[in-house]
Amino acid sequence: MPWQHIQIARFGGPEVLELVTEADLPRPGPGEARIKVLAAGTGFTDTFIRMGRYPDFKGPLPFTPGYELVGVVDALGEGVTAPAVGTMVADLTVVGGYAQYALRPAATLVPVPEGVDPAEAVSLPLAYMTAYQMLTRAARVEPGARILVIGASGSVGTAMLDLARAMGLTAIGTCSAHNMGLVESHGAQAIDYASGDFVAEVRQATAGRGVDAAFDAIGGAHFARSFAALAFGGVLVGYGSQTMATGGEGLIAAGLGLARLKFWTLLSPLFGRRRALWYSITDHRKAHPDQFAADMATLLGWLQQGRIRPVVADRLPLSAAADVHRRIAAGGLGGKVVLLPW
Ligand SMILES: NC(=O)c1ccc[n+]([C@@H]2O[C@H](COP(=O)([O-])OP(=O)(O)OC[C@H]3O[C@@H](n4cnc5c(N)ncnc54)[C@H](OP(=O)(O)O)[C@@H]3O)[C@@H](O)[C@H]2O)c1
Numbered sequence: 232m233p234w235q236h237i238q239i240a241r242f243g244g245p246e247v248l249e250l251v252t253e254a255d256l257p258r259p260g261p262g263e264a265r266i267k268v269l270a271a272g273t274g275f276t277d278t279f280i281r282m283g284r285y286p287d288f289k290g291p292l293p294f295t296p297g298y299e300l301v302g303v304v305d306a307l308g309e310g311v312t313a314p315a316v317g318t319m320v321a322d323l324t325v326v327g328g329y330a331q332y333a334l335r336p337a338a339t340l341v342p343v344p345e346g347v348d349p350a351e352a353v354s355l356p357l358a359y360m361t362a363y364q365m366l367t368r369a370a371r372v373e374p375g376a377r378i379l380v381i382g383a384s385g386s387v388g389t390a391m392l393d394l395a396r397a398m399g400l401t402a403i404g405t406c407s408a409h410n411m412g413l414v415e416s417h418g419a420q421a422i423d424y425a426s427g428d429f430v431a432e433v434r435q436a437t438a439g440r441g442v443d444a445a446f447d448a449i450g451g452a453h454f455a456r457s458f459a460a461l462a463f464g465g466v467l468v469g470y471g472s473q474t475m476a477t478g479g480e481g482l483i484a485a486g487l488g489l490a491r492l493k494f495w496t497l498l499s500p501l502f503g504r505r506r507a508l509w510y511s512i513t514d515h516r517k518a519h520p521d522q523f524a525a526d527m528a529t530l531l532g533w534l535q536q537g538r539i540r541p542v543v544a545d546r547l548p549l550s551a552a553a554d555v556h557r558r559i560a561a562g563g564l565g566g567k568v569v570l571l572p573w
Contacts, residue, residue, distance in 0.1 A: 266305060268330055277556070295329055295333075323523075378445070380403070384565070404422070407424070
């Protein structure tokens, strides 16, 4: 049976995203399940992978991009007994989501509860899980904590603001001037990062105290500014090197940013017991697959109950993938664009 997917045959701009048709369905191997994809998430990280700048994926070419998917189990490979054919599942794929069918290890699939919209559920595996695990597993924030979300208007940023509301945290978020309304609509205090010194504004907003936790994917020298916004005993979680990805800083500056995180934690008593650490969703899942499954189940449950509300900015066919990547690069989407392959 013919089926379609997006293929990248060389790294480059959005034009390298090509819609191709295959003649026969892929067959699941031992331990695998074939998924009929109902919704594929798109985001900044996909554009980073497309350009060949993502440290954790450099090919081989050609490949199908798409960091996350929700779909229905369609066939099982040898030795797989669960999840059963017909079960709706979600997965963090890193690549492979922009397709009508995908082969996945059955062990990483998380069942999606009844009544959940696949397009909303596909917002969870990357952005919401990153935000949730950074809050609960990395920073381990307590209800009532004050948090600083750098890049609060982005996918991970808005997910974190939504979770902060659900978890009873007070959030301050940095963003562009034109996104301040969006950040405030999530119940957070917005700071325009381009107009002044956000560290001074955070101090002012917290009566000089600073925040209990800060989350920063800008990376490089920016980590030092987020660290300076922490309260006594606070924690900075670094999770990206966005300035390197967009060409604003080089590899050395990004590497120095990572080294700083280790240095601050090593000498924490000299820095008012402030700490800093690095979080990566793929590394964390590799080390703790059980936590990944448990946290996904928690978030899917919250979605079913209406406790969290992911914003789906648009629902488009696979053929729109290149346009979607252009829109992601332009910024200001205010939510996730989801590809619906059928
Ligand atoms: N380590 C992990 O496990 C992990 C997981 C997921 C994502 N990430 C990384 O996290 C980053 C964000 O991903 P995303 O999907 O949320 O991207 P996104 O939706 O494109 O959001 C990025 C946000 O960064 C903001 N921004 C740009 N420059 C800024 C600055 N100087 N100060 C403050 N904010 C700034 C932009 O805000 P305005 O548009 O308002 O300017 C934009 O909203 C990426 O680097 C990604 O690779 C890491």
